[in-house]
Amino acid sequence: MKYLVCISKTPDTTAKIGFTNNNKTFDSSGVQYIMNPYDEWYALVRALELKEAQGGDITLINVGAADNETIIRKGLAIGGDKAVRINAENPSAWFVSNQIANYAKTEGFDIIFTGKETIDYNGAEVPAMIAELVDMPLISFASRLELSGNKATIQRDIEGGVEVVEVETPFVISASKGLAEQRIPNMRGIMMAKTKPLEVLEPIAVDELIEIDHFETPPPKSSVKLVDPANMEELVRLLHEEAKII
Amino acid sequence: MSVLFLAEHQQDNYKKSAFEAATFSKKLAEKLGTTAIGVVVGKMNNAGSLGKYGADKVIHIQSNQEVSFDSQVYTEAIAAAANQSSAKVIILAHSSTGKALGGRLSAKLKAGLVSGVNALPDTDGGFKARKSVFSGKAQGIYNITSDQKILTLTGNAVKPVRSENEASVETLDVALPPARISVKEVKTVQGIVPLPEAEIVVSAGRGMKDPGNWGIIEELAATLGATTACSRPVADADWRPHHEHVGQTGIAIRPNLYFAIGISGAIQHLAGVNTSKVIVVINKDPEAPFFKAADYGVVGDLFEVVPKLNEALKAFKAAQ
Numbered sequence: 369m370k371y372l373v374c375i376s377k378t379p380d381t382t383a384k385i386g387f388t389n390n391n392k393t394f395d396s397s398g399v400q401y402i403m404n405p406y407d408e409w410y411a412l413v414r415a416l417e418l419k420e421a422q423g424g425d426i427t428l429i430n431v432g433a434a435d436n437e438t439i440i441r442k443g444l445a446i447g448g449d450k451a452v453r454i455n456a457e458n459p460s461a462w463f464v465s466n467q468i469a470n471y472a473k474t475e476g477f478d479i480i481f482t483g484k485e486t487i488d489y490n491g492a493e494v495p496a497m498i499a500e501l502v503d504m505p506l507i508s509f510a511s512r513l514e515l516s517g518n519k520a521t522i523q524r525d526i527e528g529g530v531e532v533v534e535v536e537t538p539f540v541i542s543a544s545k546g547l548a549e550q551r552i553p554n555m556r557g558i559m560m561a562k563t564k565p566l567e568v569l570e571p572i573a574v575d576e577l578i579e580i581d582h583f584e585t586p587p588p589k590s591s592v593k594l595v596d597p598a599n600m601e602e603l604v605r606l607l608h609e610e611a612k613i614i
Numbered sequence: 615m616s617v618l619f620l621a622e623h624q625q626d627n628y629k630k631s632a633f634e635a636a637t638f639s640k641k642l643a644e645k646l647g648t649t650a651i652g653v654v655v656g657k658m659n660n661a662g663s664l665g666k667y668g669a670d671k672v673i674h675i676q677s678n679q680e681v682s683f684d685s686q687v688y689t690e691a692i693a694a695a696a697n698q699s700s701a702k703v704i705i706l707a708h709s710s711t712g713k714a715l716g717g718r719l720s721a722k723l724k725a726g727l728v729s730g731v732n733a734l735p736d737t738d739g740g741f742k743a744r745k746s747v748f749s750g751k752a753q754g755i756y757n758i759t760s761d762q763k764i765l766t767l768t769g770n771a772v773k774p775v776r777s778e779n780e781a782s783v784e785t786l787d788v789a790l791p792p793a794r795i796s797v798k799e800v801k802t803v804q805g806i807v808p809l810p811e812a813e814i815v816v817s818a819g820r821g822m823k824d825p826g827n828w829g830i831i832e833e834l835a836a837t838l839g840a841t842t843a844c845s846r847p848v849a850d851a852d853w854r855p856h857h858e859h860v861g862q863t864g865i866a867i868r869p870n871l872y873f874a875i876g877i878s879g880a881i882q883h884l885a886g887v888n889t890s891k892v893i894v895v896i897n898k899d900p901e902a903p904f905f906k907a908a909d910y911g912v913v914g915d916l917f918e919v920v921p922k923l924n925e926a927l928k929a930f931k932a933a934q
């Protein structure tokens with residue numbers, strides 16, 4: 369089996385958020401970046417587990433600038449066999465999907481793994497775009513994946529529960545919590561990662577479909593109104609009369 | 615020209631997201647001087663009722679059996695309806711279904727996509743759609759430059775407006791491709807509103823001490839007609855089912871009213887709930903970070919406060 373794992377970088381949730389260029393560009397100065405947790409903890413690790421159990425080959429792909437190589441090397445340290453970076457600054461979801469689909473088509477993969485979404489924009493757009501561009505089924509929000517030959521049984525999170533589906537390779541799968549258990553790269557992995565191949569390719573041209581107009585930061589929330597714990601009638605009154613919510 | 619929306623349904627009932635999409639599409643259609651058309655895929659005996667929430671017409675892509683969900687099949691169906699109705703904008707719910715379709719349709723139609731939209735787009739000199747980004751710490755406003763546009767709509771962003779209209783139903787025959795995904799089983803909790811749709815959510819965390827203590831949470835939720843949720847450690851410890859887990863690694867919700875009980879308010883938790891309209895925090899620690907994100911706070915022992923609150927609410931409901 370040939371596995372492609374798409375990894376992206378995202379600011380850590382705890383990062384301070386600011387914008388430059390008339391509020392059109394995210395200000396990345398001083399921001400701590402991490403590998404998107406859904407990609408790292410669940411998608412990549414499940415691909416690794418399948419490789420360990422049944423053999424196979426894992427390629428990591430990232431669309432981004434040279435400074436993304438830190439997270440790519442981390443992915444290789446966790447266990448990817450080789451990596452590809454498509455060289456681009458601040459790519460959109462549509463741009464990223466086209467690059468990955470283009471690479472996947474020429475290489476031919478059995479399973480394309482992504483995270484269910486990135487934790488900065490939460491769009492869940494890339495997995496579905498890739499799936500359409502490479503003409504494969506998509507199983508999104510997967511919290512369990514079993515593979516036997518080319519047949520997969522996948523549990524997918526839906527509103528208020530789960531759905532269990534069957535599908536044959538090739539397919540695209542987006543990972544949610546539960547698909548695997550997070551792995552911390554060990555020293556041996558980190559050393560080996562340094563010598564694993566990391567190929568840099570130039571992107572294909574893509575016509576953009578959307579553009580950022582601007583970002584806004586909401587005014588800080590006015591301070592909390594504290595209610596006496598002995599007087600819950602007062603809380604009920606506030607929720608009814610002031611917040612008008614019950 | 616039209617605004618086309620996918621109306622999700624379960625058997626013969628529309629989901630709440632379908633009514634929200636209908637009302638949202640109708641308002642957008644009025645801005646654009648056009649009509650709002652719903653598309654329904656698969657067996658559904660009640661298709662015209664969508665008119666009550668704003669649909670001018672319903673396109674029903676028929677099947678005498680349940681069409682189980684495969685994003686490729688649905689993409690073909692919606693693209694056919696979009697073609698039939700010359701759709702300028704396509705609206706989907708920001709749900710497990712809509713999220714699996716948005717990117718596919720965008721790629722198929724070369725239509726710009728903004729997902730997780732929380733307000734009507736600004737259509738004066740562009741098509742600017744707004745969504746929450748960076749764990750609710752900012753809003754991103756995107757201009758869709760392609761001719762056709764796709765939005766996925768966050769739950770509880772619009773209130774469905776009801777009227778007495780029935781929509782005319784037009785059947786559209788589409789040669790759908792065979793599904794490559796076969797759905798073997800669907801396991802969902804019955805009889806409660808799924809979390810992403812819930813208007814009131816009662817959520818509890820590690821401050822509950824033991825899974826056996828959840829009775830007071832369930833009673834409060836029952837009084838309010840609310841859905842229950844929990845923090846991540848609670849789900850990780852199997853105190854509560856996985857689908858109740860909200861936050862960065864769980865699901866993101868946007869209810870009108872969110873009760874956080876015995877939850878500290880870590881940023882990863884807030885990431886999933888901080889766009890709720892009103893937040894009430896009950897915590898014994900006055901320094902708990904959640905109070906900074908709260909509208910109303912009660913500093914006290916939840917084992918005393920929650921039953922009192924429940925009694926006060928019951929008295930309030932009885933007097934209504």
Ligand SMILES: Cc1cc2nc3c(=O)[nH]c(=O)nc-3n(C[C@H](O)[C@H](O)[C@H](O)COP(=O)(O)OP(=O)(O)OC[C@H]3O[C@@H](n4cnc5c(N)ncnc54)[C@H](O)[C@@H]3O)c2cc1C
Nearest residue numbers: 819820821845846861862863876877878880882883898916
């Ligand atoms: C990458 C990452 C992702 C994460 N994703 C999520 C996520 O999706 N969702 C999530 O929830 N967390 C997530 N977390 C974990 C998060 O950081 C917190 O650890 C977690 O939210 C804490 O859960 P809690 O508030 O229930 O427990 P605690 O932090 O232990 O808080 C318990 C609270 O209960 C209060 N309390 C105790 N007893 C009482 C009492 N008798 N009466 C009243 N109050 C009481 C305490 O004062 C305290 O504030 C994530 C963490 C990381 C690193």
